[in-house]
Amino acid sequence: MKKKSIAVDMDGVIAQTSLRALEWYERDFGVKLTLNDMIGKHWNEFIPEEHQKTVWNYPRQKGYFADLPVMPHSKKIMRALHEKYELFITTAATQFPESYNDKQNWLAKHFPFIDWKHTVFCGKKSIIHADYMIDDFAYNLEDFSGEGFLFTAFHNMAEERFTRFDNWLEVGHHFLGL
Amino acid sequence: MKKKSIAVDMDGVIAQTSLRALEWYERDFGVKLTLNDMIGKHWNEFIPEEHQKTVWNYPRQKGYFADLPVMPHSKKIMRALHEKYELFITTAATQFPESYNDKQNWLAKHFPFIDWKHTVFCGKKSIIHADYMIDDFAYNLEDFSGEGFLFTAFHNMAEERFTRFDNWLEVGHHFLGL
Numbered sequence: 001m002k003k004k005s006i007a008v009d010m011d012g013v014i015a016q017t018s019l020r021a022l023e024w025y026e027r028d029f030g031v032k033l034t035l036n037d038m039i040g041k042h043w044n045e046f047i048p049e050e051h052q053k054t055v056w057n058y059p060r061q062k063g064y065f066a067d068l069p070v071m072p073h074s075k076k077i078m079r080a081l082h083e084k085y086e087l088f089i090t091t092a093a094t095q096f097p098e099s100y101n102d103k104q105n106w107l108a109k110h111f112p113f114i115d116w117k118h119t120v121f122c123g124k125k126s127i128i129h130a131d132y133m134i135d136d137f138a139y140n141l142e143d144f145s146g147e148g149f150l151f152t153a154f155h156n157m158a159e160e161r162f163t164r165f166d167n168w169l170e171v172g173h174h175f176l177g178l
Numbered sequence: 179m180k181k182k183s184i185a186v187d188m189d190g191v192i193a194q195t196s197l198r199a200l201e202w203y204e205r206d207f208g209v210k211l212t213l214n215d216m217i218g219k220h221w222n223e224f225i226p227e228e229h230q231k232t233v234w235n236y237p238r239q240k241g242y243f244a245d246l247p248v249m250p251h252s253k254k255i256m257r258a259l260h261e262k263y264e265l266f267i268t269t270a271a272t273q274f275p276e277s278y279n280d281k282q283n284w285l286a287k288h289f290p291f292i293d294w295k296h297t298v299f300c301g302k303k304s305i306i307h308a309d310y311m312i313d314d315f316a317y318n319l320e321d322f323s324g325e326g327f328l329f330t331a332f333h334n335m336a337e338e339r340f341t342r343f344d345n346w347l348e349v350g351h352h353f354l355g356l
Contacts, residue, residue, distance in 0.1 A: 005304075007305065088305050090305070094282075094294040094295070094297045094298070095201060095294045097278065097279065097282055097293075100275065100278045101275065101278075104272075104275055108260070114303045115300040115301070116272040116273045117272070117273075117301030118296065118301060118302065118305075119272045119300070119301060120272070120299070120300045120301070120305055121189030121271075121272070121278075121295070121299040121300070121339075122298045122299070122300070123293070123294045123296060123298070124295040124296065126267050126307070126309055127183070127268070127296075127298055127306060127308060128305060128306075128307055129304070129305055129306055129307030129323055130305060133202070141343075144286070145307055153273065157301075
């Protein structure tokens with residue numbers, strides 16, 4: 001029987017990209033923020049306007065997507081999902097061409113069972129065809145033709161249209177009954 | 179009304195990638211082949227076995243995807259299609275990470291109306307969701323959930339399962355009645 005497919009986002013879902021932004025923000029402005037400070041907010045709500053241009057530019061810089069911390073439990077659950085589902089990584093990378101190599105190397109290191117055939121660097125995710133999608137941005141799920149799940153992030157706390165996963169243990173429970 | 183979407187392949191459809199391979203083949207082995215020599219064949223049928231490893235490795239080398247000739251009429255027809263359809267470029271690029279920058283620069287130069295949101299670097303194209311797909315490899319069309327069209331190439335002459343476009347004038351005629 002053909003395996004059902006799951007399209008899994010990268011930043012904010014398996015990679016803790018926000019931690020890199022906070023790390024660089026402290027380096028550049030001497031202010032130490034934590035993920036707790038960000039809860040329920042967008043970046044432009046908790047950093048001063050004069051810092052925002054610098055922060056928006058971070059993803060365009062080499063190294064931003066390198067060595068990112070892995071989202072807790074995602075390695076173990078992804079490996080288990082890989083046995084029963086066809087997993088694709090679908091990441092909105094084409095906005096940041098500098099990110100390609102960092103992202104591919106990071107995937108090869110932490111999720112070596114995801115091969116090039118199942119890696120997708122895209123922009124607008126309406127182009128994605130899969131049975132399920134896990135993403136931290138609601139706008140990516142809006143046009144999706146399969147069943148979309150929202151992975152909780154500081155910026156999506158107010159979103160109520162999609163089934164939500166707060167962490168990877170919940171993903172494992174939902175798809176594998178773990 | 180929402181525009182219908184078309185997923186357009188790059189190599190062999192809008193880019194004449196085979197001409198680069200023939201150019202490098204002549205450079206490396208002193209044998210001048212033409213597209214006519216290739217009709218109805220796969221590469222391994224018309225080059226000697228001892229040359230094949232070198233040729234298979236071409237796409238992994240920097241510059242292979244740079245400055246490729248544009249497929250005749252594709253610029254004009256693509257620009258006209260862009261008015262009536264949502265166009266995505268869907269290219270199996272993740273096998274060749276060296277190709278990303280060349281491909282993105284080439285698109286920016288020849289098809290500047292295709293933005294990053296509509297550029298997809300992928301592997302297996304079953305992940306693509308669109309109303310129509312134009313591709314030169316039948317295996318990319320096999321699992322596609324929309325309507326697939328085969329763009330004629332030397333290697334797909336025997337394929338009979340899909341509606342075929344021999345050139346971009348036929349694409350314009352079909353989708354725009356030109």
